[in-house]
Amino acid sequence: MYIHAVSHYLPTQVVGNEHFTQLNGLSSDWIIERTGILERRKAAPGENTNTMTIEVVKRLMEKTDLTTVDLIVGGTYTPYDTIVSIAHEAQHFLGIADIPTISISTACSSLLNAIEVVEGYFALNKATRALVIVSEHNTLYYNEKDTISGHLWGDGAAALLITKERQNEKDFDVKALITGGAAHTSKATTGVMMKPADGGVTMPHGRDVFINACQYMPKASLQVLEQCGLTLADVDYVLPHQANLRISRNVMNTLGLPEEKLISNIQYYGNTGCAGCAIALSEKWDTFKKGEHIVITVFGGGYSYGAMLVEV
Template sequence: MYLYAMGSYVPEKTIDNSYFSDITGLSEDWFLSRTGIQTRRKASIEENTHTLAIKAIENLMHNNQIVQKQEIDLIVGATYTPYDTIHTLAHHAQKYLNIYDIPVVSISTACSSFINAIEIVEGYFATNKAENALVVASDHNTAYSDETDKTSGHLWGDGASAVVIRKERPENLPYFKILDIITGGGGGLGKATDSVFLRPINEGFMMNNGKDVFIHACEYMAGFSKKILAKNNKTITDVAWFIPHQANLRITQNVAENLGLSMEKVVSNIQYLGNTGCAGCAIALTENASRYKHKDLIVMSVFGGGYSYGSMLLEYINE
């Protein structure tokens, strides 16, 4: 598989730590020291999960004129903050593109949904049911969060990213060769059931045990990164870039230390975007496109509530 076109979008409105300090009475340094977040983006009242996604698709099409929408024969949407659970994210993308009679699938594995979405594409390709897939990840976290919640209200940002994946090698450069994907679920791990959840009757996100999330996120993002490298006969010294789920800068630093990676090789946007959910690592991949060099090996590793986790190994090709 080959990832050969990308686009992302984040809302214009920026929320800094002083906003949450005024609401909660906690200091700005309290938020910064515990999360690494300085600012986050918040969708306007006119925006939602669907509109964020369409903006990302528009940017993808604008930046990648080689993409022909009529070639897309599969759409997979990834979100855990749906605007509509019936006319889903994937359906809305299909309507926007005006492409019909193709499979459209929307999934939710919390913050690991982007990699799971690409794994679904892999299955369609393997069974010869598709050749060109659009994957769009979009999360409108602020629609579901309680800003007065001192535990997690300050974590969330909104954003979306879209990528096109081909079964066969693209003729145009650059592109990413997807070398491997591995995923897993840990529904019975630790306090997975209640550590972080989103239930309509509870009026939004609840994070009852952030410590359990922290511990397992660090363990599984590092562990699955090592696992995918070993499976492909690679070592950490071969890695040019590491893109983790953008959950918390302290988690990122812990995982990098566990892997023996310099933070100079870590791609991070949580400092200025906040936790943008399953879109975060995809946005990071897109934002940093100018930094990649031919043959760079990239590890993307994610962890989501529930729990879900996984890693993807990419090679950047530009010659």
């Protein structure tokens, strides 16, 4: 399984920390110290997960042919429409008939679960060219006056063309992929929640989210390396879920890897949910060198987690 091309889309509106200083008294230094976030992107009026999906698919079309896609998988926990999913929106835009079209949600882990769905279709010979879209409109659901989590969120989307067979030498080879759920832990179902009819995004147990994210992302990263017979010495970059820069640094410290190997964009985009890792991968795509190994690891509410090892 290969990642052939990636694209991303970010809304143009930039919301700096000074907005929250004026809104609820949180200083920029306080936000940066606890999250690493300097600014984030916010969808404009009329933008939503479905419109961002169309924009990111258009950008992917500039890089590769999507006319022969035979599977579409969308991932989001912030849907604009709970019936017409981002996957259906993409299929409608592309005008491709009679192909599997699926939308999933495992919170911020949805990117890797979507790719795992693709892996299953490929294994069963039910598809060979899959379009994966991850799109999040966090600012539709959040309460920006919430001093616990209101300043964390940003909006954005990404799209990937994943193929069963290699298309060219620049494709990224997916060497291993694992996902899991840790909902058996005591605060998993209340650590972070999004209830549109009951307060939007809430994070009553942020400390528990932090602890579990710092535990499961390194654990999953080591598991995918072991599956491939590789060690931490073989890792060139780690791309963790863009939730909190302190979490990312903790993951690197647990793995014993230098911060130079950390890929992070939360400083400028905030927590863009399941789209964050794919946005960062798209931004860095042309800078990676042949033979490099990248570990992408995620953690989401619920709790969900996973890791994927790719080789350039």
